[in-house]
Amino acid sequence: MHIEVQHAPAYAIAIAHLDAGESVVAEGGAMVSMDSHMKLSTSAGGEGDGVLGGLMKGLKRMVAGESFFQNRFVAEGAAGHITFAPTLQGDIAVHELSQGTLIIQSSSFLCSGTGIELDARWGGARSFFGGEGLIMLKATGTGPVAFNSFGGIKEIPVVGDFVVDTGHIVAFEDSLEFNIDSFGSSGGFNLKSFFLGGEGLVCHFKGSGRLWIQTRNTQGFGTLLGRQLPPRQS
Amino acid sequence: MQHEIKAKPDFACLTLSMDRGDQVVCESGAMVGMTTGLELETNMKGGLKGALKRALGGESLFMNTYTASENGQRLDLAPATPGDVEHLLLRGNTVLVQSGSYMASSTGVEVDAKWAGARGFFGGEGLFMLRCSGEGDLWISSYGAIHTVDVQGSYIVDTGHIVAFQDSLTYNVKSVGGLKSLLFSSEGLVCEFSGSGRLWLQTRGSMPLVTFLHPFRSVQPQKHAE
Numbered sequence: 001m002h003i004e005v006q007h008a009p010a011y012a013i014a015i016a017h018l019d020a021g022e023s024v025v026a027e028g029g030a031m032v033s034m035d036s037h038m039k040l041s042t043s044a045g046g047e048g049d050g051v052l053g054g055l056m057k058g059l060k061r062m063v064a065g066e067s068f069f070q071n072r073f074v075a076e077g078a079a080g081h082i083t084f085a086p087t088l089q090g091d092i093a094v095h096e097l098s099q100g101t102l103i104i105q106s107s108s109f110l111c112s113g114t115g116i117e118l119d120a121r122w123g124g125a126r127s128f129f130g131g132e133g134l135i136m137l138k139a140t141g142t143g144p145v146a147f148n149s150f151g152g153i154k155e156i157p158v159v160g161d162f163v164v165d166t167g168h169i170v171a172f173e174d175s176l177e178f179n180i181d182s183f184g185s186s187g188g189f190n191l192k193s194f195f196l197g198g199e200g201l202v203c204h205f206k207g208s209g210r211l212w213i214q215t216r217n218t219q220g221f222g223t224l225l226g227r228q229l230p231p232r233q234s
Numbered sequence: 235m236q237h238e239i240k241a242k243p244d245f246a247c248l249t250l251s252m253d254r255g256d257q258v259v260c261e262s263g264a265m266v267g268m269t270t271g272l273e274l275e276t277n278m279k280g281g282l283k284g285a286l287k288r289a290l291g292g293e294s295l296f297m298n299t300y301t302a303s304e305n306g307q308r309l310d311l312a313p314a315t316p317g318d319v320e321h322l323l324l325r326g327n328t329v330l331v332q333s334g335s336y337m338a339s340s341t342g343v344e345v346d347a348k349w350a351g352a353r354g355f356f357g358g359e360g361l362f363m364l365r366c367s368g369e370g371d372l373w374i375s376s377y378g379a380i381h382t383v384d385v386q387g388s389y390i391v392d393t394g395h396i397v398a399f400q401d402s403l404t405y406n407v408k409s410v411g412g413l414k415s416l417l418f419s420s421e422g423l424v425c426e427f428s429g430s431g432r433l434w435l436q437t438r439g440s441m442p443l444v445t446f447l448h449p450f451r452s453v454q455p456q457k458h459a460e
Contacts, residue, residue: 007379010244011317011437028420029442031410032381032395033435036388036426040411042419069418083381083435085395087442089316218446226450233454 001113003144009091009153014084014110014146018075025072025118026084026111035080038073060120070118084111086148088221093153093170093212094146097139101174104147106135107218108170113143138174147171151216162205167217173209180204235340237371239319243379246319248338250309252302259299259345260338264311271304299341313337313375320380320434321373328367328401335374335397335436342370365401374398378438388428392421394439400431 001022004015013032016024031040044058058068073082086092092110095102112118119138139145149170156162158176166180181204205211235258236251247266250258262276276296300309313319322329324343339345348365366372374380376397383389385403393407409416410424427433 007243007381007437011378013379013381013437028418029422031392031421031424032437033383033389033391036390038390040415040419040421042411042415069414071415071419071421085378085437085439087438087446089378089438222447222450225447226452229447229451231454232448232451 001144003094003111003113003146005092005094005146010089012085012090012092012148014092014094014148015081016084016111016146017079017081018073019079020075020077023072023074023114024082024111025070025116026082027086027109028069028071030084030086030110031071031073032083032085034073034082035075037076037078038080038082039076041072041074042069043072044069057119084146086110088150088218090149090151090214090216091153092146092148093155094144095171096144098142100142101138101140102145102171103174104137104139104145104171105169106137108147108149108214109137109139110146110148112139112145115143116141116145147212149212149214149216150218150221151214154213154215156211156213157209158205158211159208160206162211163202164205164211164213165217166201166203167219168213168215169203170212170214172205172211175207175209176211177206178203179206235371237321237373239321239373243318245316246312246375248311248319248373250311252300252307252309253305254302256302256307257299257341258309258338259297259341259343260311261313261336262296262298264313264337265298265300266310266312268300268309269307271302271307272309273301273303275299275301297345311338311373315375315377315440317376317378317436317438318380319373319375320382321371322398324366324368324370324372326367326369328365329372329398330363330401331366331372331374331398332396333364335376336364336366337373337375339366339372340370343368343372374434376434376436377440377443378436381435381437383433383435384431385427385433386430388426389433390424390426391433391435392439393423393425394441395435395437396425397434397436399427399433402431403427403429403433 002017005012007013044054062068117140147170181202235256238249240247276298344367346365348363374397406426407423408426410421411419
């Protein structure tokens with residue numbers, strides 16, 4: 001399977017080219033177009049998980065704020081392609097995993113190949129205070145993984161320490177350790193910066209590995225426009 | 235009349251160079267800038283019946299016609315949303331355009347509203363199409379980039395991403411996958427195209443953006459009965 005990105009960076013789409021019998025797992029609602037012999041199956045688990053295994057995986061995803069069900073498209077009988085797009089304006093990056101693990105901010109996941117196992121990762125109690133949906137998906141295995149950003153994607157090779165606003169994290173290699181901190185707490189907790197600095201919570205990465213960040217923040221965009229829209233009924 | 239499309243695909247803008255007698259019809263509100271040797275006429279193209287049909291299709295009742303009264307005129311047009319603009323040359327063939335994606339056309343192009351039928355209606359994403367036929371230039375716009383697909387055989391597209399297609403393609407609105415997929419896949423309805431012809435898609439949909447923004451609106455306090 002090969003994933004191609006077109007129309008980058010503002011309105012990027014991912015085109016997954018599948019051989020006969022290959023399949024791709026994708027975020028619900030992401031499908032734009034496909035050859036008509038691509039067959040969709042919606043289930044809680046992956047291939048060979050059984051009923052109970054599937055149920056457990058689905059529940060775990062739900063706890064992590066993802067959908068209980070997962071969409072899998074199979075190229076039945078012949079090679080074919082399928083096109084996926086994210087919801088908002090932004091770019092797509094494709095990362096080839098080889099017996100590796102990538103941690104992806106759950107709303108940034110777009111699609112992944114057959115050999116990739118997806119698992120919701122509990123970010124830990126501290127993530128709760130992130131307030132910006134710091135719920136992670138763990139992608140493990142061999143094959144391509146496509147993830148999307150709001151705005152552009154920047155790849156940062158972290159060596160040592162690096163601090164990122166929680167709303168700007170897209171994905172990172174699991175060789176990096178992370179901690180959620182309030183901004184400016186490295187020199188002792190600073191009450192004034194925390195409440196008045198507007199920076200909220202940050203993610204402190206340590207170690208060495210690649211990190212992908214997005215150049216805009218969905219929460220910031222939604223809050224700005226939401227304030228200017230008329231109130232909703234419910 | 236010559237044309238140039240700039241700032242593709244994110245914020246595309248169409249510039250027309252017009253000489254005396256050249257005419258262009260465009261969606262009301264599309265004009266960004268113009269020289270002063272252009273005359274504007276606003277009318278209900280196709281008469282009241284045609285205009286009402288267009289209004290049903292989510293288009294404006296009125297269309298603007300710009301006519302150059304002198305040589306060397308310039309007209310700049312832009313769509314309402316961020317996104318792309320594409321030029322299509324019609325030579326007696328017919329293209330069906332998603333109603334919100336029609337931007338402008340030269341006078342040899344006939345624009346007629348076409349109700350895509352009940353199945354299209356239930357798509358919930360406004361599968362009203364404008365039938366553009368004749369000879370001349372047609373400009374279409376999208377939310378996001380325009381992605382072109384040459385269909386041979388059959389091809390499936392999410393209804394929210396259709397911009398335009400040649401009428402050599404037949405289509406059928408359906409759900410994708412089985413019952414479980416219909417209920418839980420979030421994929422909604424799709425359009426299955428058959429035959430051979432060109433299809434233009436947009437790489438984003440405006441509905442998903444609206445759905446994303448909805449939870450950010452404040453909640454109106456409930457009014458209690460006295």
